[in-house]
Amino acid sequence: MKVDMIIANSFLMTMEGKGVGMIENGAVAIKDNIIVGTGTTQEILSTHRAERLIDATDKVVMPGLINAHLHSAGALFRGMAQDMSHWMQKGLWPLAKHTQEEERVRGSLLSIMEGVKSGTTTFCDFETPMNEIVGNYVKIGARARVAEVVNELPDTIGALPVGELYPFDPATGQRKLQKNICLMEQWHEQENGRITCLFGPQAPDMMxxxxxxxxxxxxxKYNTRLHMHVAQGDREINQMIKRYGKRPIAFLDELGYLDQRLMAVHLTEATKDEIRLLTSKGASMMYCPGAIAIIDGLVPPVMDFVEAGGTAALGTDSAAGNNSINMFNEMKFAAILNKVKRQDPKVFPAWLSLRMATVEAARAIGLDHEIGTITKGKKADIIIVNVDDPGLRPVIGDPIRNIVPNLVYGARGHEVETVIIDGRVVMEKRKLLTIDEKQSIIAAQDVVNQIAQRAHDDIVGSESDLLKMMRADYL
Known part of the structure; x- marks a missing residue:
């Protein structure tokens, strides 16, 4: 069979079966945007011939990573809201109120570039203005499952004292809802199906x-899913108790929200009973270990969710809280934080981290029929990771194979050499082929310089912990 590309001589991790589906000296055949064959190198080369043969000796070939939850424009505020309480109210809102939509679009490209360069091929982006941001995914060639953020919070929300009940503005909610509908009608299943759309209620306390x-x-109506923060912190719980006298999950259950359409983000404050309710109804969990650890100092109950039979995926959340859109970072955080939480080194093994960034993530976001494993008939979203790196050596196959723990606990993302999305090589030899990376970074930096000037007085007025540390010469 004649194909476009064969990747051969690799450590092939198909992610099929219960674990990583390792085939040593494995190969993959790709035609157009579809995987048409997997197996040993000998098997594939004996039955396929290719226009291009990639020698992946000393490299891992695996499904592209899936970032199940991010706010891409948050890259503009990286490092501006860490090591502090009330990070949203005192860290983000003073900046966000001075940020224009076009500036958010430029900032989002930083997150997407960082993600692709560290092996992410699919992004579940929850942002505004998504109708414009989606153009960045088209430009770079990534797969994206996108939603416009919908809430009823007025533009003056940043001035509200911490703890007071949010005022709702129905006109704001309808304006944002129409943007989400427009996104759905213009972009769903576009770009050869790479772009798909969701609805994005920001959180139950915000509308x-x-x-x-x-x-x-x-x-x-549109047969899609709902991407939504749920039980994400005590702030949300307090708002819901004040407004309805109910916790968020019980309230959403009354509204019929708890089903397979719900992609519940964080669940930081969910109880075991609430988790059992969510999993019994078929909702999935988006777990962002680094962000919640940095923002709240907490570990969401992802192990409880998995043990209850639920499907969970890893995400980065925003670089404003997490400083990183690198899924290798999240895989390591997820494993280590849960070992510490349970005080058990056997909890959350490396293979589980890899699955939550690939096959389990694909299930959680509703794309497992297309991506998540290297399987004949699925889309060719594949990354090639060089394990001939000091941080990933030695490589041992017998009596114990050490590649999986080394990827999760040792890889930093720069080892990703090649990224293939929908059958197209988007990055090769660490160089992005679809955009001018340097110019995009310069453009984002220019934007941030202007935002910082406009927001100066509000940042100073916030009296955030970060500002106090800087004044005390700690930063």
């Missing part, structure tokens, strides 16, 4: 019951 129900009906 009215009426708007939540309207979004649920729209998700059913």
């Amino acid at each position: 009215s019951k009426e708007l939540l129900l309207e979004l649920k009906e729209l998700a059913e």
Whole structure:
């Protein structure tokens, strides 16, 4: 069979079966944007001939990583809201109120570039203005599952004292809802199916019951999913108790939200009973270990969720909270933090981290029929990772194979050499082939310089912990 590309002589991790599906000296055959064959190098070369043969000796070939939850424009605020309490109110809001939509679009490209360069091929981006940001995914050639952030919070929300009940503005909610509908109608299943759309209620405490129900009906009408923060912190719990006298998950259950459409982000404050309810209804969990550890000093109950039979995926959240859109970083954080939480080194093994960034993530976001494993008939979203690196050596195959623990606990992302998305080589030899990386970084830096000037007085007025540390010459 004649194909476009064969990747041969690799440590092939198909992610099929219960673990990583390792085939030593494995190969993959690709035609157009589809995987048409996998197996040993000998098997594939004996049955396929290719226009291009990539020798992957001393390299791992695996499915592209899936970032199940991020806010891409947050890269503009990287390093501006760490080591502090009330990071959103005192760290983000003073900056966000001075940020224009076009500036958010430029900032989002930083996150996407960082993600692709560290092996992410699919991004579940929850942002605004998504109708414009989606153009960055088209430009770079990534796969994206996108939602516009919908809430009823007025533009003046940043001035609200911490702890007070949020005021809702129905006109703001309808304006943002229409943007999400427009996104769906213009972009869903575009770019050869690489771009798919979701609805994005920001959180149950940030909009009215009426708007939540309207979004649920729209998700059913368009047969898509709801990307939503749920039980993400004590701030949300307090808002819901004050407004409805109920915790978020019980409230959402009454609205019929707890089903397979719900992609529940964080679940930081979810109890075991609430988790059992979520998993019994088929909702999935988006777990962002680095962000919640840095922002809240907490470890969300992802192991409880998995043990209850739920499907969970890893995400980075925003670089404003996490400083990183690198899924290798999240895989390591996920494993280590849960070992510490359970005080058990056997908890959350390396192979589970890899699955939550590939096959389990694909299930959690509803794309497992297309991506997540290197399987005949699936889309060719593949990365090639060089393990001939000091941080990943030695490589041992017998009596114990050490590649999987080394990838999760030792890789830093720069070992990703080649990224293939939808059958197209997007990065090769660490060089992005679809955009001018240097110019994009310069453009984002220029934007941030202007935002910092405009936001100066509000940042100073926030009296954040970060600002106090800088004044005390710690930073």
